[in-house]
Amino acid sequence: MTNKKDGTKIIKVDTLARVEGEGGLYIKIKDNAVQEVRLKIFEPPRFFEAFLRDRDFREVPDITARICGICPVAYQMSSVHAMENALGVKVEGPLRELRRLLYCGEWIESHVLHIFMLHAPDFLGYEDAIKMAKDHGAIVERGLKLKKAGNDLMAKIGGREIHPINVRVGGFYKVFKKRELKEITEQLKWARDAALETVRWTAKLPFPEFEQDYEFVALRHPDEYPINEGRLVSSAGLDIDISQFNQHFEEEHVEHSNALHSVLKERGAYFVGPMARFNLNFDRLSPISQEAAKQAGLTKTCKNPFKSIIVRSVEVLYACDEALRILENYEMPDHPFIEIEPKAGTGHGCTEAPRGMLYHRYAIDDSGKVLDARIVPPTSQNQKTIENDLWHFVKKYLDLSDAELTWQCEQAIRNYDPCISCATHFLKLEMDRE
Amino acid sequence: MATPVLVIGIGNPFRSDDRAGLEVARRIKRSANDRLKVLEIAGNPLALLDIWKGYDEVLLVDAVSSKSKPGTFQIINAVKKTIPAGLFNTSTHNISVAEAIEMARNLNQLPKQMLVYGIEGKNFQFGEALSPQVNEAIEKVVHHILSHIH
Numbered sequence: 001m002t003n004k005k006d007g008t009k010i011i012k013v014d015t016l017a018r019v020e021g022e023g024g025l026y027i028k029i030k031d032n033a034v035q036e037v038r039l040k041i042f043e044p045p046r047f048f049e050a051f052l053r054d055r056d057f058r059e060v061p062d063i064t065a066r067i068c069g070i071c072p073v074a075y076q077m078s079s080v081h082a083m084e085n086a087l088g089v090k091v092e093g094p095l096r097e098l099r100r101l102l103y104c105g106e107w108i109e110s111h112v113l114h115i116f117m118l119h120a121p122d123f124l125g126y127e128d129a130i131k132m133a134k135d136h137g138a139i140v141e142r143g144l145k146l147k148k149a150g151n152d153l154m155a156k157i158g159g160r161e162i163h164p165i166n167v168r169v170g171g172f173y174k175v176f177k178k179r180e181l182k183e184i185t186e187q188l189k190w191a192r193d194a195a196l197e198t199v200r201w202t203a204k205l206p207f208p209e210f211e212q213d214y215e216f217v218a219l220r221h222p223d224e225y226p227i228n229e230g231r232l233v234s235s236a237g238l239d240i241d242i243s244q245f246n247q248h249f250e251e252e253h254v255e256h257s258n259a260l261h262s263v264l265k266e267r268g269a270y271f272v273g274p275m276a277r278f279n280l281n282f283d284r285l286s287p288i289s290q291e292a293a294k295q296a297g298l299t300k301t302c303k304n305p306f307k308s309i310i311v312r313s314v315e316v317l318y319a320c321d322e323a324l325r326i327l328e329n330y331e332m333p334d335h336p337f338i339e340i341e342p343k344a345g346t347g348h349g350c351t352e353a354p355r356g357m358l359y360h361r362y363a364i365d366d367s368g369k370v371l372d373a374r375i376v377p378p379t380s381q382n383q384k385t386i387e388n389d390l391w392h393f394v395k396k397y398l399d400l401s402d403a404e405l406t407w408q409c410e411q412a413i414r415n416y417d418p419c420i421s422c423a424t425h426f427l428k429l430e431m432d433r434e
Numbered sequence: 435m436a437t438p439v440l441v442i443g444i445g446n447p448f449r450s451d452d453r454a455g456l457e458v459a460r461r462i463k464r465s466a467n468d469r470l471k472v473l474e475i476a477g478n479p480l481a482l483l484d485i486w487k488g489y490d491e492v493l494l495v496d497a498v499s500s501k502s503k504p505g506t507f508q509i510i511n512a513v514k515k516t517i518p519a520g521l522f523n524t525s526t527h528n529i530s531v532a533e534a535i536e537m538a539r540n541l542n543q544l545p546k547q548m549l550v551y552g553i554e555g556k557n558f559q560f561g562e563a564l565s566p567q568v569n570e571a572i573e574k575v576v577h578h579i580l581s582h583i584h
Contacts, residue, residue: 069477117480117529128533129529129537130533130536130537130540131540133537133540133541134540137540137541137542140537140541141541144480144483144484147480148481148484151478151481161477161478161481162477162478
């Protein structure tokens with residue numbers, strides 16, 4: 001932080017640590033009033049939407065999986081759902097369950113990485129998880145083992161833990177006999193207990209007092225906690241089919257970010273991710289997860305983003321519980337995939353990535369070639385809300401020491417588990433030619 | 435009986451010289467036997483803690499970018515010396531190889547003996563070709579490791 005003679009204070013973090021991707025923070029305070037807040041994203045754009053054009057529809061899930069090393073399943077799932085939607089196919093029964101199982105693996109590994117390695121050090125006053133491990137060895141070890149359960153589940157169903165290769169439009173390349181899943185089932189039983197311990201542990205962390213009125217947006221399904229399907233709903237009454245995404249959401253370019261800011265056309269900033277899912281779908285959590293949430297002191301609506309670490313751990317518990325439910329009822333699908341013939345059409349896919357709702361839309365021609373692609377990742381949707389949080393947080397806590405305020409601003413960004421390299425994948429390049 | 439020596443080559447196969455560690459592992463694999471196990475790792479460094487569990491001696495090879503002359507290599511005795519934090523972070527955003535080693539140290543999960551070979555890369559852009567200097571360094575490291583073991 002720098003203090004100038006004219007009473008201006010600048011909080012500047014050139015490169016944010018413990019977030020995925022390259023980003024920075026700039027806050028300007030003058031005469032004890034916040035004047036400017038910028039979450040700067042300088043991770044270079046990667047133009048996925050442009051180079052998906054002209055590719056065969058079958059290649060898309062493997063290409064989009066490369067957008068993120070932490071949440072590749074989310075990109076695969078939103079893209080296969082969009083393709084299946086365009087081609088008029090619905091994947092149901094055991095294949096659908098197997099996809100949900102794979103997705104549980106990703107929620108576990110991604111959330112656990114964030115809880116233990118990236119976010120917890122903020123609360124406990126450590127620079128990073130490595131230093132935290134010195135004093136909290138048993139807890140970090142539990143985190144590592146729990147993360148491994150998620151990774152192993154992804155590796156089992158997806159073929160490998162990073163950028164899985166087993167998902168295809170219409171189903172999977174390979175499916176499993178029930179006995180092949182026995183080992184992972186045992187591992188997940190341990191994981192469910194460890195996840196419950198984790199909820200209890202995160203509930204005891206110290207939380208700054210900070211609540212905001214947000215518009216939460218998440219999927220909602222008639223009977224499930226939202227992972228792979230549902231209508232898009234919000235705490236302000238939005239309730240739409242995902243195909244209406246464009247009518248309600250739009251993306252804006254802002255100068256200080258290589259990622260577009262997504263807003264609700266009518267109301268502006270909104271909030272996606274674990275807290276949005278939890279607040280809009282508490283009644284869809286499994287009994288053990290609801291009970292753990294209550295015991296952790298969470299009410300049905302949590303408005304303190306610092307408590308997202310508890311919500312995330314409730315979702316880890318849910319993902320373990322849900323994975324075990326699927327495994328218990330698992331029957332090997334008769335055929336790994338549904339045969340699909342290409343035809344022209346437009347399809348929408350929306351699933352819940354660990355960090356929040358992830359929307360894909362593709363138009364394909366009658367030979368199955370992609371004509372147009374659109375990908376709206378969760379971090380771009382949360383950017384405005386992160387900036388708003390910083391604005392209000394700094395205003396409220398101006399009397400903190402400079403070091404403490406900078407620290408807590410970084411923590412406030414990590415509340416959203418931002419995945420900056422995902423968020424820059426869709427930037428459109430505009431060129432002026434004369 | 436002593437456990438086999440584990441050689442781990444780390445790298446991103448699509449980032450030119452960053453593949454150096456993988457290449458070392460690939461060449462050493464030809465000599466693998468009961469006393470020598472070789473693995474190639476192209477992702478999540480945190481998994482290392484699990485991977486070397488049960489091995490007494492581990493040799494780890496990765497490309498580094500430390501402003502030294504490309505094609506030179508350094509050997510760090512990880513049991514005795516902390517790995518500089520910025521040394522290996524060329525291919526991953528969150529937990530680097532150096533951080534994974536330091537994490538293991540703090541959790542008492544380092545193998546009894548561990549040497550880390552860092553090969554100075556020149557080009558970390560997208561691509562699969564190795565710089566000639568790095569290719570030479572790979573041969574030297576392979577030779578060093580094989581003579582260290584035998």
